[in-house]
Amino acid sequence: MAGRAAVPEVIWARPERTGRGPKPAFTRADVAAAAVRIADAQGLDGVSMRHVAAELGCGTMSLYNYVPRKEDLYELMLDAIGAEHEMGEPSGDWRADMLRNAYETRAIMRRHPWVPRLMAGVYGFSPNTLRYLEHCLACLEPLEVPYSIKMELVALLNGVVTTYTANELATAERTRSMPWSEEEENAVRIAYLGSQVATGAYPRVAAAFMEASGPIDLEAVFERALQRVMDAFEPRT
Amino acid sequence: MAGRAAVPEVIWARPERTGRGPKPAFTRADVAAAAVRIADAQGLDGVSMRHVAAELGCGTMSLYNYVPRKEDLYELMLDAIGAEHEMGEPSGDWRADMLRNAYETRAIMRRHPWVPRLMAGVYGFSPNTLRYLEHCLACLEPLEVPYSIKMELVALLNGVVTTYTANELATAERTRSMPWSEEEENAVRIAYLGSQVATGAYPRVAAAFMEASGPIDLEAVFERALQRVMDAFEPRT
DNA sequence: CCTAGTTACGTACAGCGTACGTAGTGCGCT
């Protein structure tokens, strides 16, 4: 592979090993794991080709033998994350199973707060993404609607999980490289919000904040959203 | 403003002009507009401090008088986009109004394909975001549920719009800097998907693709998702 | 009026992705 390809390429379609030449020092999984380790420890901005190479213990440019562009490294990372889904045998209760899947996805994202930011830029199926989709369809076997509708349900649920968890994690991931804490930043933002609401320019927003007595139960909000989406797909009795 | 602040700061809380010193050559809106113009024309990666400064016709470092960090430039851009919502008088039919809002949001994102990627990393309310939230609550006036539930509905609808449109736009925004077209890349990805499905390892995914006769009607899928979410919030009769 | 706070901006630096060239290795083919 002398130069970079002038034609689109999916990294998963490229064989990991062709047989010719000295055998690679690492597997694709090694590379992905190293990148994930760095992202977990230092945030997504710590994932540079140089750092990942150093983590693996090889020269920077050697990385390009495994990954043609940095973007493909991102795809490797997302796929590695996808392997963390448990995907056990479906129970026969599709709502329970999908709820479990959603909570698991959220747990994975909390373990790897950089995932939402990565998902916004990358599109396409990877091996583990496909496995997860297959698993979801297996869980939805008892639901008697066409596959097209099942796909829409999976997409909708994943979308809800992603946006909810992304909002929860955005500040955490961002303040990582800042000299202040997540709590300090949130306090400042809430203070601004309060000052704006106090101007009276947003009466209904103000009323909404008045109505909320204590702190919001994010857990309950999350689960309610999922249940509502699933309600909408329950076949009419 | 000698050095950078060691304490969190919301750009909207910082006054645009304090009165002392020579008056700035541009307004905050000028800066935002220049950045948006570049992002529209060259993609989000074209938005560098140097390019934006050049677009404005000033030195690079002068930009830092208007925007303490690049991230704040992003917030300016998102706020500028928020101003494109029409926010007319609510009709009294909350479903029609919210549907209209959703379609408008999608239209805005299509006009500015970099918006989804930016939304993944930035959190917090800006003046126009607040205006939009207030507008949504105004549209939801006829819906007789507590404000907390209305907020959840707004969040859920916005989430759906964002994830659906993001998926639609991800490839477009990414292939912008590539030597190949969006169609070519999609073809390669679909070819890979087909080859994987053909292995038989994903029987249900295969069945789902078999079932789909023609190309998917993305428009119908989008609208169905919105309707379903709104269904779930309709008070039980 | 003076001076402190602001705008403007050139220079400089560390870090980034990656193009390119070279050296060494070992499988596949003749």
Next chain:
DNA sequence: AGCGCACTACGTACGCTGTACGTAACTAGG
């Protein structure tokens, strides 16, 4: 068997990034 080529490894170098810092010009408040 052995030639040749595809592959691995990696150092160097280039253009680009965000932004810290220093300096000069300017203007409103005391």
